[in-house]
Structure formats: structure tokens, C-alpha cells
Amino acid sequence: MEGLFRISGSQVVLNRLYPTFAHPEQVNLDNENCHDVASTFKHWLKHLNPPLIPFEYFEGTMQMLKDYEETKEVSLLKDFVLKLPKDHFVAFHKILRLLKVLSENS
Structure with a gap:
């Protein structure tokens, strides 16, 4: 599709x-x-209210993305996702799994 x-x-x-x-x-x-x-x-x-990445995580998210761009260190992404509230982590994980399946079938 x-x-x-x-x-x-x-x-x-x-x-x-x-x-x-x-x-x-x-x-x-x-x-x-x-x-x-x-x-x-x-x-x-x-x-979503609150958003998938809550507002209070915005600054940390921006810094993590900047650091990731410089280092390509996957552990930065993992550490960030693990800090999300549980419901947000579960939703984020499921969305990433969906995107993985879609990319494998494109």
C-alpha cells in the first residue's frame, strides 16, 4: 500500500x-x-492529552535528540523511552513495533 x-x-x-x-x-x-x-x-x-511525550519531557527530549545526532548512541534513545510514564512507554513501544512492521513490508 x-x-x-x-x-x-x-x-x-x-x-x-x-x-x-x-x-x-x-x-x-x-x-x-x-x-x-x-x-x-x-x-x-x-x-492525546497529555501527548505521547508529555510537555515536561520536552527539554530533555530536545537535548537527547541533539546528543543522539552527534553520537548516534542508541542507549540515549533507550534511556529516554524508559523514563516515560508507563502508559506512554507502552504506547510508544507499540507504535515503534508498528513502524518496524511497516518498514519491513514497504
Whole structure:
């Protein structure tokens, strides 16, 4: 599938799917278009409160990224992710796993 996160899905479908993301155990995406699901997922990420990387981690995140650019030291990324609140860590981990699968199949 081309442009999974670049091609916008249907706003009508997003409006229908987005509220179901509050109850993940009830979400059934079997019959949904991949672009609609990706658009809904991006919308969900944009509207997380607090965000996936909480505001109080912003300065540390920026410094970690700067240090990583200079050293390419993977342990910096690992240490950063491990400092996230548990729910955020779990979500971040699952998103990274999704991105890994997508990159392996692109």
C-alpha cells in the first residue's frame, strides 16, 4: 500500500472511528480502508492529552535528540523511552513495533 500515512482517509470514516479509540477492546478495523485507519490513528495521536511525550519531557527530549545526532548512541534513545510514564512507554513501544512492521513490508 502506497503512502499509508501520507494519503488522507475519509473524514466521515475518521469521525465514526475516532470515538471508538477510547475503547480499544471494542474497535474492529477488519473492514476498514487502511488510509482511513491511518488517518484516524494520526488524529488520535494529535489529540492525546497529555501527548505521547508529555510537555515536561520536552527539554530533555530536545537535548537527547541533539546528543543522539552527534553520537548516534542508541542507549540515549533507550534511556529516554524508559523514563516515560508507563502508559506512554507502552504506547510508544507499540507504535515503534508498528513502524518496524511497516518498514519491513514497504
